[in-house]
Amino acid sequence: MSDFLQEYAAYCDRHGRPDRLELMLCDVNAVLRGKWLPGNDEKKLAEGGVRLPHSTYAPNILGEEVEATGLGIIVGDPDGRIIPIPGTLKPVPWADGHVAQVQVEMLDPDTGEVSQLSPRVQLANVVKRFADRGLNPVLATELEFYLFKPRSDLDAAPEPPDRSPMAQNYDLEVLERTQGILDAILDAAAVQGLATDTLIAEYGPGQFEINFHHTDDVMDAADTALLFRRLVRGVARAHGMEATFMPKPYAGFPGNGLHAHVSVVDADGKNIFDHDGEGVSDTLKAAVGGVLSTMREAQALFAPHMNSYRRFQPMSFAPSAPDWGFDNRAAGVRLPETKGPAARLEHxxxxxxxxPYLAIAAILGGMLHGLDTTPDLPLPLDDPDAVRAQRLTATWRQAVEAFEASPFIEGLLGARYRDVYAAVRHDEIVKLANEISQVEYRTYLGRL
Known part of the structure; x- marks a missing residue:
């Protein structure tokens, strides 16, 4: 772990010694869990003296352990030793005082290797499958989020910022009015080395979208998406606002999506989706076909929570079917470019x-499946003879059951991770389904 001590010393030379170091482990829900460590106790981390329960990788969204995973107190809740991830030590510019953060993993108490319960390891496994073929994905993500007024009651609905138009799509005045917080977001991203590109006002009131630069470091792209979510929420709080990446915070306005632009290059750096002929290359067709043919089975990764399925309702402003098109934003998979080095698909x-680790793993796994099996590709939505694909399910439990039964998912993540993920989702379904909603009280309590 001397490499971390060298990295930490370089950080201190540049920024000064932090008051505390925040250790961040990504769980199955993409919630960051971990510990605070005094800024002068870096050797404890470097020498393996910091531990967490191994079950920290797989709690439900409420933070509770899920017995059906086979983790937690049912097996004595053993600890795993924490190790820092090289290159992830960064300042936290929105925090009070001098705070640094570092991403960490846990060693499996049985094998001594980084745990296969890590979402990062699951993505690394898929990227290795590309590398074994002499291929490397190139990827960029886009993330949408909402800013809203701070709430004193956690049960309260969000309220857009003052003067937010109901349709603010690309509205430059909205950007000007929100400049203080948006500049702080971009400045914090720059301090942390997150490769932001354009930032726009999206359609919904208080909604924005950030684009990131393409990179051939897929793990860095996923790290960036994860860290940006933490950053936006932190900066928003520091500016007296709240922010959310909840997929559908308003019933009548567009939801928040995570879009991924993906191409693949060979060992010579050539985009395998580019070709000299007319139309779409066979490799790009195969990749699109693979993503479409595995989309239903992977939906529980793309839409993990109850609120996720509001984006799959009719008139939800979001793509909701395994279909494709060219410059068509209604499609589940869009092809912005089919020629040259920028030839790619947008999921x-x-x-x-x-x-983000699991969603990107599923997209890349679907592309590999397509390259291996060349499934039939339906006509694009742009074609007048195209037949509309059956929509993806709007029922959470159906999506999880399809995930559980999928040979593709087992091959992608392994049976153990599939079962853990499904157990966490089923536990969340049961927990939330047992809650009686406000709308049920309002509609039924005084009438029936």
Whole structure:
């Protein structure tokens, strides 16, 4: 772990010694869990003296352990030793005082290796499958989020910022009015080395979208999406606002998506989706076909939570079917470019609540499946003879059951991770289904 001590010393030379170090482990829900460590106790981390229960990788969204995972107190809740992830030590510019953060993993108490329960490991496994073929994905994400007024009651609905138009799409005045907080977001991203590109006012009141630069470091792209969510919420709080990446915070306005633009290059750096002929290359067709043919089975990764499925209702402003098109934003998969080094697909199904490591793993796994099997590709939505694809399910439990039964998912994540993920989702379904909603009280209590 001397590498971390060297990285930490370089950080201190540049920024000064932090008051505390925040250790951040990504769980199955993309919630960051961990510990605070005094800024002068870096050797404890470097020497393996910091531990967490191994079950920290797989709680439900409420933070509770899920017995059906086979983790937690049912097996004695053993600890795993924490190790820092190289290159992830960054300042936290929105925090009070001098705070640094570092992403961490846990070693499996049985194997001594980084745990296969890590979402990052699951993505790394898929990227290795590309590398074994002499290929490397190139990827960029886009994330949508809402800013809203701070709430004193956690049960309260969000309220847009003052003077927010109901349709603020690309509205420059909205950007000007929100400049203080948006500049702080971009400045914090720059301090943390997150490769932001354009920022726009999206359609909904208080909604914005950030685009990130393409990178051939897929793990860095996923890290960036995860860290940006934490950053936006932190900066918003520091400016007296709240922010959310909840997929559908308003019933009548567009939801928040996580879009992924993906191409693939060979060992010579050539985009395998580019070709000299007319139309779409066979490799790009195969990749699109693979993503479409596995989309139903992977939907529980793209839409992990109850609120996720509001984006799959009719008139929800979001793509909701395994279909494709060219410059067509109604399609689940869009092809912005089919020629040259920018030839790529854009996957538009995931909600902004998706775990970016798992969602990207599913997209890349679907592309590999397509390259291997060349499934039939339906006509694009742009074709007048196209037949509309059956919509993805709007029922959470159906999506989880399809995930559980999928040979593709087992091959992608392994049976153990599939079962853990499904157990966490089923536990969340039961917990939330047992809650009686306000709308039920309002509608039924005094009338029936």
């Amino acid at each position: 538009r199904i995931s909600g902004a609540d998706a775990n």
